[in-house]
Structure formats: structure tokens, C-alpha cells
Amino acid sequence: MIRLQRNRKAVPAEYHGSIRLARERELIEMARLVQPDSKGKMNYIFNSKYWKKAKPQLIKESFGKCAYCEAPTNAVAHGDVEHFRPKSVYWWLAYCYDNYLYSCQICNQKHKGNKFPVGASPWTGPDLLQVKEGELGVDPLAGQALLDEFQAAFASEQAELPNPYDTDPEPFFIWKADDVLGEVDILPNPNHPSAGPVFKAIKDCYGLQRKELAALRYQVYKIFEVSKLATYAQLPQPLAAGFALQVQRMKDASAPFAGMIRYFDTIIKPS
Template identity: 55%
Template sequence: MIELKRSRKPQDVPPSLCGQKLIEKEQELIDSVMKVRSGTLKKVEFKDSYWGKAKAQLKKESFNKCAYCESPTAVVAHGDVEHYRPKSVYWWLAYCYDNYLYSCQICNQAYKSDKFPVSADLLTEPDIRSILAGKLAIDPLAQTTLHTTFQQQLAAEKADLPNPYYEDPSPYFIWKVDDVLKEVVIAPNPAHPDAERVFKAVNDCLGLNRTELKLLRYQVFKNFKIVKLTSQRADRFSDDLIQMAIDRIAEMKDSREPYAGMVRYFDSIM
């Protein structure tokens, strides 16, 4: 996982998820919840076509990779608009743009699903008897101060799963190589006081040490190791080759590259 940045430019935010359009969607949501509470509807009606409008921008912001496992999705999968806080629990955040990120189907559907461990009390849901549409969450184009307040309210819950849009996940983790099994695993950083808690969440909710990931990461690590060792042997290789190796390391650490978080870690210790 690497840190991501959410664009607040009006041209990047789907118009259907802000302003008056968002208010209309929240009113639909409130009406649906009220019908469920009154017994006239079996379950809350969520419309995936609403959050589907966000996929293109979210995918761009996560560099065509899953925001959780950093695997590329552009070639082999469509990817999902993932609700960081699951809509089955946090129904009022179903159409909240700030609750979305781009995820591969395996992290989202096979592992995370409705899981969302927290270390404090769950957020209190809005009182539908008094809440007004437009007040359920936060307009993505609202003032910065309102976003800060909104994030502080969410932070009180002490979510165990890091949100790469809200914090840099990298300090929680280290990476370990097994050259016999040809795997690279993610592990808790013993120097971070919250690492064990966060690691358990990503392991349980996202399966970040699933076999396929460990093997793929090893291939990237092996390539990185070759260019890293090459860059350190000025006594053996030409200046041009050394520079090529240095340039390739910079490329592999770039956010656009798969498993950049892992490469950054190994570059810092090798």
C-alpha cells in the first residue's frame, strides 16, 4: 500500500456525486432506510450506478493499481469502486465520494467484503427522523475546513484498516524475502506501536499475504535486486550502465509501478 492523493478539482469529481445531485441521492437513501424501518421495504436499495461514475478518476488516482495490494488491474480486470467503510454497516456513506477507493475484485470481494475492524466505538449512525439530505456525509467539493472536521469525526473510530487517502500506510509495515520459497511477505513493523493491529487488519480483511501476491512480489523484488546491485558496482560496470540502473530504480519506486511500496522499503535498507 502506498499513500494516495484525492483530487478536489471540480473537473475530476463526478458531478453526480456533489452539489444538488448528491442531495437528491441522499434523499433517496433516507427514504429507502425509512421504508425498511417501517417494514414496507426488505432492505436498503443502493444503486451501484451512482458510485460507478467515480471509477475512472479513482483508478487514475491509484495509478491503475489496486489501492490495497498495488497489483495492476488495467489489463486483466475491471476493478471495483470499493467502499472503505462498508455500505452494509455505514449506509449513510454509500454515496460519499470520500469513502471510495479503487480496488481489485480479489481484495474487495473475496477478502474485504463487509469487514471493517475498529479499535474504538463504531460511528453513530444519523437519526433519520431529523437528518436532512445533504448532511449525511461530505460534499467532495466542500471547503477544506469541512473536510478536516469530517475526517476528525471518522478518525475517532480508530479504524484498524489504513485508508491510503488519509494516511501513509508504509510506516506500519516491513517486507521479508524468502529465497527458498521465492516469496516476499508483508509483516508488521516492530518499530511502530500500532503495527500489529494494522497488520492483522490488512491480513484478515485484504489477504495481502495470499500466495499469488507473495510470488508476484518476489519477481519484482528479484528484478529490483539485480539493478540495485548493478548500481553499486561502479568498479565493474560502465558509467552508462550504472546510470541506467539508477534510473530503473527510480522508475520502480514511482507510484505508477506495481508494488512500489515494497520496492521503496528494500531500496531504503539495501
């Protein structure tokens, strides 16, 4: 995982102004009609076409990679508009643009699902009898002060999953290459005070230790290892420059598993 940046100049028109208010009004009316089933579950009915309009921009912002596992997704799968806070629990954020990111279907559907671990009491949401449109989420073009206020409203939950749009995930983790198994595993950073609960949360919710992913990371790692070690060798200038460029490209935010590669860039040294 790496830090992502929202391009608020490219927010689709459907997510602010009068269109946003109309969608929130629909959401409130829907929620007021829903009754719990025999098991106490609230079966909300959402309009999935609405959040799908965010997908092209989310793909650009994550460079076609899953925001969680960083595997190249867009070229081989449809991918999902993922609700960071699950819409089945946080119904009032189902149409909130700032609750969206781009995810592969394995991370989202197979592993995360409706899970959202918090260190304190979950936020219960708005009072359905009093809430009005415009009060459910935040207009993504509202300005930094209101955006900060929106994020602060969740602070009491002590969410354990890092949202890459709000938090830099890289300091929480380290990576370990296993040349026998041909895998690269993700581990908690022993030098980070909050790494333990964050690592447990991403382990339970994202499946970042799955074998197929670890093997794919290893393939990318080995290419980087060779390129990085080559930069320490006495090579002809054109060849040396090529390896140096390869190293920089693999650390770029657009590259697969950039977070992992940036970690190994700090520890791979000539023997």
C-alpha cells in the first residue's frame, strides 16, 4: 500500500452540488423505509450505478492498481469501486465520494467484505428522524476546512485500517523475501508504535499474505534486486544509467508494489 492523492479538480459532477443533494435525499428516504429482518440485519437497497461513475477517476488516482494490494488490476479485471467504510454498516456514506477507492475484487469481495475493525465504539451515524440531505457525507469540493471536519468526525472510532487517501500506509509495514519459497511476505514494522493493530487489521481484511500475491511480489522483487545491485557495480555508463532508471521507475507510485520496492530500496546493499 502507498499513499494516494485525490484530484479534486477531476471530481465528477455527480458528486457535488445539486446532484449530490438529490442522491442523499434518495438515500435518506430509502433508509427510513428499511426494517430489520428476522436476524436484525438491515437490507439496504442502493443504486450501484451512482458510485460506478467515480470509477474512471479512481482508477487514474491509483494508477490502475488495487489501492490495497497494489497489484495491477485494471489491465486484467474490472475492479471495484470499494466503499472504505462498508455501505452495509455505514449506509449514510454509500454515496459519499470521499469513501470511495479502487480495489481488486479479491481484496474487496473475498477478503474485506463488510469488515471494518475499530479500536473503539463504531460511529452510529445520523438520526434518521432529523437528518437532511447535505448532512450525510461531505461535498468533495467543499474546501479543506469542511473536509477536515468530516474526517475528524470519525476519529472517535479509532479505525484500524489505514485509508491510503488519508494516511501514508508505508511506515506501518516491512517486507521479507523468501528465496526458498519464492515469496515476499508483508510484516508489521517493529519500530512503529501502531503497527501491531494496523497489521492485524490489514491481515484480516485485505488478504495481503495470500500465496498468489506473495509469489507475484517475489517476481517483481527479484527484478528490482538485480537492478539495484547493478547500480553498485562498475558498469559502462549507458548500462549503469539503464539500471538506475529501472530502479527509479520501480519505485514510482505508478509501478506495481511500489510500497514494497521502496522498502527494499533502503535495505539492498552490495555484499
